[in-house]
Amino acid sequence: MGCGNCVDVCPGNPKAEGDYKLALKMVPFDPESEATKVESANWEYAVKKVSSKQSLVDVASNPKNSQFATPLFEFSGACSGCGETPYVKLITQLFGDREIVANATGCSSIYSGSIPSTPYTTNEKGQGPAWANSLFEDFCEFGLGMELANEKMRERIEKVMTEAIAADCTPADAKALFQSWIENKNNAEETKKLAEQIIPVIEAGKDKCAHCKQLVELEGYLVKRSQWIIGGDGASYDIGYGGLDHVIASGKDVNILVLDTEVYSNTGGQSSKATPLGAIAKFAASGKRVRKKDLGMIATTYGYVYVAQIAMGADQAQCLKAIREAEAYPGPSLIIAYAPCINHGLKAGMGKAQAEEAKAVECGYWHLWRFNPALEEEGKNPFILDSKEPDYSKFQDFLKGEVRYASVMKQFPNEAQELFNASEEMAKKRYQSYVRMTKMEY
Ligand SMILES: Cc1ncc(C[n+]2csc(CCOP(=O)(O)OP(=O)(O)O)c2C)c(N)n1
Structure with a gap:
């Protein structure tokens, strides 16, 4: 998409520390050059002649192998560097040939349904995801209806x-x-x-x-479907929350993916219940004064819902594991995926969106965990904290690296530090609540 995240994250062949060869290189695009003609021939060859390893046993074992599977979500109209689309693409690589998507209105419905074209595509057998968009306020019920109809048939x-x-x-x-x-x-x-x-x-x-x-x-x-329900944080935490709650409570085998940009991205960055304390967003122009809702923890109280918080750029293996476990769990699953967005104003640029996810986890701003009810059935604690102990010394610098926080400093210099300190306190409290979960006796 021209953002350069792929160059940043794709490992080459590091032989020794410091000797880090990147597998990819960004070069200016000149449609008339000889090199471009060669590359277009290579592209045609790769698309038509090179088949990918689509057998799930091969591809899903680790992040590297997962990328040998053909993506059935290709060139979307999302912003360059969008944090949402890599999750959508990965899911199609794992389950695309039998995937059904119920999509809430939001960025994901716009870049996925850019009619008359669509980035969703088919494999060599003509199989690919079936996709439809519903309203903002009933996307989970829409997906539940698909699941019930499929079960009946x-x-x-x-x-x-x-x-x-x-x-x-x-x-x-x-x-x-x-x-x-x-x-x-x-x-x-x-x-x-x-x-x-x-x-x-x-x-x-x-x-x-x-x-x-x-x-x-x-x-x-005949083929077992993989039912996905995809929406943003506005849909999931706020306006479609009643439906989300109803659907996870139903016990049905659906997989909900929340693309958490911490604002209503598609309409220009309004504050949602996922917006953290201290961040500037529309309707929170002087920085949000209350903390982010912990949607994942609420969902764990059912006990029979698989829940995970992920951030691809921070831990690709944890991300892959959570998506696979959620899909395999024969009941409702909820995955909350951290997704940097142009509304955040990354000072490093959207080409570093994946790196920003890593920073968010390292400093304790975002946390990685999984709650797998299948473990409880084995007499084990279902809660697994995947994040390491955060390095809070990096927390304030992380905030200053994004305009949504840094601008509070400029506009409200007297209150900014107080808000940022409170934001760090909230992040610590949240991490501690996860640590407590790991200590529960089962
Ligand atoms: C009931 C209703 N209110 C408002 C809108 C307008 N609207 C469309 S998308 C959107 C924002 C979606 O935000 P979010 O769910 O966070 O998804 P994102 O765009 O961030 O991926 C809004 C407010 C709508 N479609 N329906």
């Missing part, structure tokens, strides 16, 4: 298959496959393999077998 498949197994008209090879599907219907990888075997058999049998005929109509539901 799959119950129908199971019913027809059960009847087919008992019927005389159904071919014998189909019966064994149906039995296997019934036993593995919630195993994504198995259903992918089984769907490839079942579809030709039911297509061939549909004229002689009434059950096969019905199953042909339902064949789009």
Whole structure:
């Protein structure tokens, strides 16, 4: 996207400390140059001839491998350096061929639905995410409806298959496959393999077998779907919060991704309940006076909701692990992802958005953790604090590196330091509340 974050984060071949070769290099783009012609031929070759490792077993094991999977979210119209899009892209690399997205209105709906084009795309088999945008205030209910509809259709498949197994008209090879599907219907990888075997058999049998005929109509539901619900902090913490709460309480297998820019980004940076104390935002012109809501902690009180706080640029492995665990958890999941935004006014520039995420975690401004109810079932503490003990000596410098804080200093010099100190105190309190969670007896 021209921001240069990729250059900043993609490791080369460091052989010794200080000898850090970058794998990528930014060069000026001249569409007429010979070099560009060679690169366009290389690009065409890579897109058409080089297949990526799409098998989940291969790609999901670590961040490096995950990047060999073809992204099914490509060139979006988001701001260069946007902190949101890398999370959206990663999810398509892991689950894109069976992903469904219910998207709240906000930046993510605008860059994802830039009609008549869309950055969502398909793999070589023509499979890719299905996507739709709903309102700002009901995006979670919208996704829950998709999940319920999908469950219903799959119950129908199971019913027809059960009847087919008992019927005389159904071919014998189909019966064994149906039995296997019934036993593995919630195993994504198995259903992918089984769907490839079942579809030709039911297509061939549909004229002689009434059950096969019905199953042909339902064949789009054979593969276990990956239901995602994506929204910003305005939608999740504020306006769609009632729905979010209702949906996580439902116990249904949906994955909610909150892209937390700490403001309503798409409408120009209004304050939300995710805006931290001390930050300037619209409707908080002299710096917000109350602290950020801890949406993640609220969600953990259900006990059966998978919850994680992530920041890709701070810990890629933790980010990948949380997204995979959330998707695998057979109930509701909520991932809150830190996303730098042009509204923050990064003094280092949006080309350093990933690096800013690392700084935010290092100084204790943002925290990485996971709450996995599956661990509780094993008698373990479900709460895992992934952030190291923060280095608070860097906290004030972090704030001064962003215009949303630095401008408080300029406009309200008398109150600024007091606000910044309070902001640091709040961050410490929040970290301590996570430390307490790690000490709970189970
Ligand atoms: C009920 C309602 N109020 C206001 C709007 C206008 N609106 C559209 S997007 C948006 C901001 C979204 O902010 P957020 O959820 O934080 O997502 P971001 O843009 O930051 O990704 C607003 C206020 C709307 N679409 N619907």
